[in-house]
Amino acid sequence: MTALPAITPMPPRAPGRLPWIGSGVGLLRDPTAFFRTTRAALGDTFAVDAFGYRLFAVFSARGVQTLYGLAERDASFGLATYELVMKRKLPLELVVGRRNRPHDLFGGQEVEDYLEHLEEAVRAQIAELGPQGSCEVFALMRRLGHRLGLAAWAGREASSAPYLDPLIRHLDVLDQGDSFVRPLSALAVYATGKYRERRAMRGIESIIARILRERRSRGATPGDYLDRIEASFSDLPAGEREINVARDIMLIHMGAQSNLYAALAWTLINLLEHPAVLRRVLDGDDVLLEQCANESIRIAQRSITLRQVLRPIDFEDTGTTYALTPGVMITTMLPVNNTTAAPGLESFDPTHYHGRKLASHVRVPARELVSTFGHGRHSCPAQRFSISAIRISLRRLLERYAMEARFRTPTPLARQIGGVARASGRCVIAYRPRD
Ligand code: HEM
Structure with missing residues (x-):
């Protein structure tokens, strides 16, 4: 040894x-x-x-x-x-061989370009949910998270039929979240020589190649991130180019799925568990909604x-x-x-945040002790994007539906190491049109 x-x-x-x-x-x-x-x-x-x-x-x-x-x-x-x-x-x-990292995508102005894609992705999710029904919060948010991400960096085609479901199937195979939510599953990946992962990669590569081919045949250049990622590989021959575009998208998307959908889920759960806060959000308080997102991420952090x-x-x-x-x-x-660096941090209270920052009345010995998106040079490049995605998604869902929790206060999955917590049990909600 x-x-x-x-x-x-x-x-x-x-x-x-x-x-x-x-x-x-x-x-x-x-x-x-x-x-x-x-x-x-x-x-x-x-x-x-x-x-x-x-x-x-x-x-x-x-x-x-x-x-x-x-x-x-x-x-x-x-x-x-x-x-x-x-x-x-x-x-x-x-x-x-990756050329486009989330850092390159999330410059100031560019985040605003995403907003319309995000709105469209939520509209599609609401159409799929229909007027009423019931669903499991983490499963719903996982699907919505895929839609939001793909719409933002893989083109609107990728986040709708016929590509969305096969892409989700393949991306779920690649999900690194598995390595920290189910650490032992990594052994199975080793044992099978990453066979399933390579098959999933080929599946995604062929879908992205089809989307790019269709765009070319229509002469479509919408100027979105898919276009820009493709342009960054323009020196490569056809075939190799599409494969590399698809691989950039896979890595960006996997970074997103480690945290975004669970953050969406906990924010919704906390709002349903705090009706007075929910009422203010429904009255239009977007600042409070963003504070709820940050506070939910703080408490559910398992990074x-x-x-x-x-x-x-x-x-x-x-x-x-x-x-x-x-x-x-x-x-x-x-x-x-x-949850321990200052008194009161053990429980949910959106006033712990002032906008997107930890409020000055929270007396921590060092601000680095409390983290939602990290600190310093490796802090999350997608912070603004993620908080905007949560704000837009939850506002639209809550305006459309009255939701009723059919779960008791959920707890984080104990064995998880890394990312935002998944829940230890199912969190079912019933929804119907809001009056
Ligand atoms: C609510 C959603 C998210 C949360 C809570 C979150 C959290 C974090 C945290 C805590 C770190 C710092 C890691 C460390 O210091 O060890 C980080 C880094 C990172 N995140 Fe996120 N993240 C989120 C969404 C996303 C999304 C949507 C993407 C991609 C589209 C992304 C891509 C990355 C990348 C690439 C890094 C590494 C930065 C570097 O290498 O310097 N994250 N994230």
Whole structure:
């Protein structure tokens, strides 16, 4: 067994008796509880050895600030995410050669271009729901999330018949969310040589190629993101070009699905559970609606932030500087501080946010301790897009339907590590036309 990378001085280490697996069993069963109880026992800084990795976990204000301030060349966000989330799930050819990242799509003005696409996607979802019925909130929001994303970056054709359903089927196979919602499913992916994933990729590639061919035959150039992504590959020969357009779209879409639909679902659930807030939203308060979205994401966050040390670094924490060697994974798990960093944060209250920012009356030792979309250089490039998508979608749905919750206060899925929580049980609602 290879030696784990050194941390000097060595902080207390989370207990774990089995070699290689280390603390992994507790970590997989309920990661949030694992980090909470280990912190209560060992303090704000500790090491966790699991599955051949050494995690350096930090929860103090200083430690978390240092983590978010690290330069990519010293401790890599991209490599850590690839190593622990993507490598086991995604074929390498999907990840290399990408030219358009969400960062490139979400410049200021461009977000406004999306709004009409988002409205159209919600209209289509409402038409599909019909005047009344019942549905499961996370399933509904998952479908809506696909529609919103595809409409924004894969062209309006992709978010409607006949392409929407086959695209959803294939995209669900690729969903990296599986790696953190069902960590053991990663083993099955390994065992089958990513056969299902490669088949799904080919399915999406052929649909995107058809959409592009149809556009060309009609002489259509709507100037949307699909057009722009295609233009960025104009130096490649036909055939290769369409494949690369499709692969850019797959990666962008997978980034979106990790969080967006669950954020939509929790925001709706919290509104249904707080009728006084819902009434104000229905009276037209969009600022409050956005605050509800941020507050719902804060409470439902299950993200684990990771940075893989690339070269020896000195890491400043409260009162101690740790020497970290390459290979150490620096981490903090967001739900631990998100609900404890200041009094009152344990429960839902939209006034914790002022617009899209944590309100100044929330007295946290450091603003980095509370996170919805991350901090620093790797914070989410799709924050504005996502909050707009939630505002538009929920406003339209709530204006159209009176909804009745047929569930008891839902709880997050315990075994999830990463992203916004899925619920541990079904959350059914009944809906009918609003008077
Ligand atoms: C409510 C929805 C969303 C939430 C709560 C969310 C949350 C986050 C968080 C917390 C991070 C920082 C990760 C870290 O520091 O470890 C992040 C980064 C990122 N998010 Fe999001 N996200 C959302 C929607 C999206 C969407 C729609 C996309 C793509 C279209 C996206 C793409 C990304 C990417 C590419 C990064 C990495 C940035 C980098 O490499 O520097 N996210 N997101």
